Ligand SMILES: Nc1nc2c(ncn2[C@@H]2O[C@H](COP(=O)(O)OP(=O)(O)OP(=O)(O)O)[C@@H](O)[C@H]2O)c(=O)[nH]1
């Protein structure tokens with residue numbers, strides 16, 4: 398099966414080469430789309446040096462807008478969202494997409510909270526926040542997802558295309574989660590590793606995104 402990698406990348410010059418090399422090393426039939434909206438560190442130029450990588454550029458609008466810009470270009474059977482910061486290791490993609498390849502799943506989430514894989518021990522309140530948001534997701538949608546905020550999400554491309562996404566910032570994560578839960582799709586999760594970085598290292602999500610996530614989940618559930 399052909400796999401489309403959507404890589405939102407904003408000022409990720411330090412890691413974009415490594416991510417693209419690791420994606421290429423998987424040897425999958427693949428399409429790679431990097432969306433660089435206004436990086437000032439040359440991220441997009443670095444990405445363009447990699448053979449066969451499509452680089453989309455637009456004014457900076459956030460991770461959600463970057464994903465939405467890439468979806469119409471996706472031509473794979475499966476689409477994986479791959480962050481550009483090496484917090485999520487491309488070597489785990491084959492395991493992530495396996496339930497879809499086997500025809501058992503429409504969507505697979507890589508969970509940082511399911512245990513059994515290396516997790517950076519830090520940022521206690523982030524952990525609490527992610528557990529709480531996943532708890533709220535369970536209550537609202539009667540699902541057992543343990544990490545709805547995870548960056549590692551794989552879809553049958555058809556399903557991703559059908560979601561009618563509107564959020565432009567990190568609220569894209571709860572929006573995707575809410576919409577797939579509402580559609581009664583076959584959703585799976587499996588443990589993945591998380592090599593977390595600090596804010597000094599370029600992490601961008603904040604507590605404000607956490608509060609907004611609750612609102613977005615509620616809105617998607619009841620509208
Ligand atoms: N194109 C684009 N990509 C973005 C933007 N904001 C974040 N990203 C990308 O989205 C991915 C996740 O952003 P991070 O800052 O790593 O978010 P995080 O706080 O680490 O959160 P998670 O990794 O999702 O747990 C990275 O690849 C970022 O480069 C943006 O405004 N535009």
Ligand SMILES: [Mg+2]
Nearest residue numbers: 480482484600
């Ligand atoms: Mg990250």
